[in-house]
Structure formats: C-alpha cells, structure tokens
Amino acid sequence: MPDRSTRFLIDTNLFVAAVKSGKTRSTELLVRLIDGPWDLVADDILISEYERYSIKFEAHAFFDLVRRKAIVIEQSEKDIIKTLL
Numbered sequence: 001m002p003d004r005s006t007r008f009l010i011d012t013n014l015f016v017a018a019v020k021s022g023k024t025r026s027t028e029l030l031v032r033l034i035d036g037p038w039d040l041v042a043d044d045i046l047i048s049e050y051e052r053y054s055i056k057f058e059a060h061a062f063f064d065l066v067r068r069k070a071i072v073i074e075q076s077e078k079d080i081i082k083t084l085l
Helices: 012-019 024-033 044-056 062-068 077-084
Strands: 007-009 037-043 070-072
Touching: 012 024, 012 044, 012 062, 012 070, 024 062, 024 070, 044 062, 044 070, 062 070
Parallel strands: 007 037, 037 070
Antiparallel strands: none
C-alpha cells in the first residue's frame, strides 16, 4: 500500500491573514505549507476566494504559488448535501 501524504486545506482566513499586512506568522505558515512536502487541496470555490483576496491585497504572487501547489478536488452533490445535514 502506498504511503498516504499529509494534505492541508488552506482556509480563506489564513490566506487573507498571510497576505494583507506584510510578513506575519500566518505568512510564515503559508510559505512553509507551500514549500513543504505536503499536498495542498482546495475546491474551485476556495480557489476563487483566494484569487479575489489576492487581487484586493495585491498578492498575486502568493495566489500563483498556492494555485500551482493545490490539488483541486471536485465535490459531489452527495458530499455537499452531507454538510447540510
């Protein structure tokens, strides 16, 4: 059985905290996750939120790094309905 890699989902709050006011602990964490051996996962909605805030805070480089590293996952309608229950 292949080894499972550790996956992280970057919450929008972390992305915003990392890009809105210079170098912070959040920035350091985001850089570590981008540079590290871990997988980053996101869905289309998160990617669009990252992009919106990268435009607002002029953080296009961070968005590009996250976008290139992230594995985009598709959520099924069944998965979405489960979250509503």
